[in-house]
Amino acid sequence: MAAAGDPVNLPSLGSRNLFPELATRVYANHASLSPPSQPVIDAVSACLAQYARDGMGCYATEVERRERLRAQLADLIGAPAQDLALVANTTAGVLAVALGLPWRRGDRVLLFDGEFPTNITPWQQAAQREGLELVWMNADDFRTDRAGALEKLEDHLRAGIRLVAVSAVQFTTGQRMPLEAIGALCRRHDSELFVDAIQAMGVVPLDVEACAIDYLTCGSHKWLMGPEGTGCFYARHAAATRLEPNVAGWLSHEDPFAFLTRSPGELRYDRPLLSTARMVESGTPHTLATAGLEASVGLIDAIGVGSIFEHVQAWHEAVEPGLIERGFASARMSEVDGRSGILSVRTDDPAAGPAWSQALAGHGIASASPDGWLRLSPHWPNRIDEADAVLAAVDEILVGGGPKVR
Ligand SMILES: Cc1ncc(COP(=O)(O)O)c(C=O)c1O
Missing domain, CATH: 3.40.640.10 (Type I PLP-dependent aspartate aminotransferase-like (Major domain))
Structure with missing residues (x-):
């Protein structure tokens, strides 16, 4: 177990080094549930171990x-x-x-x-x-x-x-x-x-x-x-x-x-x-x-919410134009003060969101489909170049005859 303050335990934008257990290739579903990082697992385990040792x-x-x-x-x-x-x-x-x-x-x-x-x-x-x-x-x-x-x-x-x-x-x-x-x-x-x-x-x-x-x-x-x-x-x-x-x-x-x-x-x-x-x-x-x-x-806190927000916007900006090119309509606002960690898109068929989310899961990309939207929600550990994997998966799904965009 790495100790707090150990450089291995320091968070860094765009790095999954603190998520060694995370199996999903691109985890863009933090708006549903965030997988625990190693420091979270260690803190919970240490707390439980302390209760086991000392009780009250x-x-x-x-x-x-x-x-x-x-x-x-x-x-x-x-x-x-x-x-x-x-x-x-x-x-x-x-x-x-x-x-x-x-x-x-x-x-x-x-x-x-x-x-x-x-x-x-x-x-x-x-x-x-x-x-x-x-x-x-x-x-x-x-x-x-x-x-x-x-x-x-x-x-x-x-x-x-x-x-x-x-x-x-x-x-x-x-x-x-x-x-x-x-x-x-x-x-x-x-x-x-x-x-x-x-x-x-x-x-x-x-x-x-x-x-x-x-x-x-x-x-x-x-x-x-x-x-x-x-x-x-x-x-x-x-x-x-x-x-x-x-x-x-x-x-x-x-x-x-x-x-x-x-x-x-x-x-x-x-x-x-x-x-x-x-x-x-x-x-x-x-x-x-x-x-x-x-x-x-x-x-x-170590990264800072302002930096996390900018990082997540950079991820959205890397993915959104490719999705729009392929025919998706984006809900993301053009004004920065209307933006968040969520990038939601949809197709002409409002019922297709769940099918798209499932198809992406088959390509190792975690998303969600609330009320029919296809919702991508990255956080600080997501790499900006994950955009390539997301867009390649969309292309493979389209070529494979999966859910349509138009
Ligand atoms: C806007 C919003 N509020 C609340 C919740 C959840 O509420 P609770 O923490 O009480 O389960 C969610 C998602 O689960 C949500 O998206």
């Missing part, structure tokens, strides 16, 4: 690790560490707010058609229970007519919207939403802004202050490149104080370990609940996933 003796070390990880993740979104909590997945953050806001009957929540259901289902449930009105916009309008869509959004906000819930990046087309403009409009019209960041954090620069984001949630297993089962939830301090503690548990109290570590008389049930994002850390966390996430975020 590890606990204090792991409390410290969580403290470090909150600060690392907060740094990635420009937030203070005390406003960030570790959660099980993206959904946990949506639920904390959908269940926690003190809703009034008739409050209006603005959602986007085309979003991944994580950022829809909990709001629908809240709407049924609390008598909320759901207002819908089409997410793809922000790609095809951004200025027009922002105007329409402002019309809705003017009519009164309690909260806007949106993904930073659309999982189908890769459209990066104009969060700065959306945040400024929300501020102007006194609405709250909730962001699902799982398709952005780790590959797209994000700043909760610049975008006036009130709440943000993100799972670990895509662009953060950690194991499944953990993630983070951010709530601006003032926004966190508005949340009712409807998902609180024993760890949501101030000084929750007092009754386990101090003299008798500390076992009380009236300790105040935290009024920060940390309130949502309700019970025992997924320690192994936390250890893995600390390692993967360490690699992202």
Whole structure:
């Protein structure tokens, strides 16, 4: 096992040296799930080995690790560490707010058609229970007519919207939403802004202050490149104080370990609940996933999200023209601020996406086909010259009589 800090363990753009187990020739499916790097595998194994050796003796070390990880993740979104909590997945953050806001009957929540259901289902449930009105916009309008869509959004906000819930990046087309403009409009019209960041954090620069984001949630297993089962939830301090503690548990109290570590008389049930994002850390966390996430975020920090974004754009630019030449239509926006880690294309036949993704898998190229798009999503370990392999595979599929483009 290589030690941390060993040059062999240093990440480098365009190099798979930290992914010795990765069998797929071109892995361009980080928007679905990132395969763990060797440092992630080592961190999880070391954590498990330490538990095997010391049992409860590890606990204090792991409390410290969580403290470090909150600060690392907060740094990635420009937030203070005390406003960030570790959660099980993206959904946990949506639920904390959908269940926690003190809703009034008739409050209006603005959602986007085309979003991944994580950022829809909990709001629908809240709407049924609390008598909320759901207002819908089409997410793809922000790609095809951004200025027009922002105007329409402002019309809705003017009519009164309690909260806007949106993904930073659309999982189908890769459209990066104009969060700065959306945040400024929300501020102007006194609405709250909730962001699902799982398709952005780790590959797209994000700043909760610049975008006036009130709440943000993100799972670990895509662009953060950690194991499944953990993630983070951010709530601006003032926004966190508005949340009712409807998902609180024993760890949501101030000084929750007092009754386990101090003299008798500390076992009380009236300790105040935290009024920060940390309130949502309700019970025992997924320690192994936390250890893995600390390692993967360490690699992202070592390279820098800005450099990762540029590298991924270079990969897209190497692949996209060849796909367009062969007849695919690309969803990638011409404006850089509308781009992300995702390059999605489609053929004249909207049903052909899954067939293309399967055919590429047969040539050692991992992609995905959400809602019919053919989605390619490389990350920092992908080599720019993988474009040759992708385009050669497309040609072989066409020559072999596979799915058509036109
Ligand atoms: C935009 C988006 N949000 C959320 C998720 C997943 O949510 P969760 O982490 O709760 O499983 C995905 C993909 O799995 C996604 O693409």
